[in-house]
Amino acid sequence: MIGFIDLGIMGSRMAENLLNSGYSLIVYNRTKDYIIHNRFPAEFPLEHMHKDLHLVAQSAYERGIALPLANLAKELYGLAKPYGWGQDDFSAVYRLLSGQK
Known part of the structure; x- marks a missing residue:
């Protein structure tokens, strides 16, 4: 099993390759709630x-x-x-x- 904290822009390709290779994958997306609520606080002001x-x-x-x-x-x-x-x-x-x- 492989785990990630947020894949970012380029990580989805890596996740796809790992899944296609038979690995199980867990991803924690810390920005999901931001997207759902259309709220994007500055990480670094x-x-x-x-x-x-x-x-x-x-x-x-x-x-x-x-x-x-x-x-x-x-x-x-x-x-x-x-x-x-x-x-x-x-x-x-x-x-x-x-x-x-």
């Missing part, structure tokens, strides 16, 4: 991502390393925070860029 990107940018600057895309991401995450999206996940950046304010 934007404000934490912004803080981490700030630390990365600061550390890179101190070492003379250019990280232009990390800095761009940091700025985008920072622009989304004033709209009250700090507790949302990175989809807040999509809302920002698509004009959903």
Whole structure:
């Protein structure tokens, strides 16, 4: 018997192969209730991502390393925070860029 906690996007193929090979399979899907109730809480909020990107940018600057895309991401995450999206996940950046304010 093989067990999984949440298969994710790519795991369904693995589960299919295991079942076709004769193994029994148990899967615990921790997101089922989220889907049923159309509720998708942030696992890692934007404000934490912004803080981490700030630390990365600061550390890179101190070492003379250019990280232009990390800095761009940091700025985008920072622009989304004033709209009250700090507790949302990175989809807040999509809302920002698509004009959903």
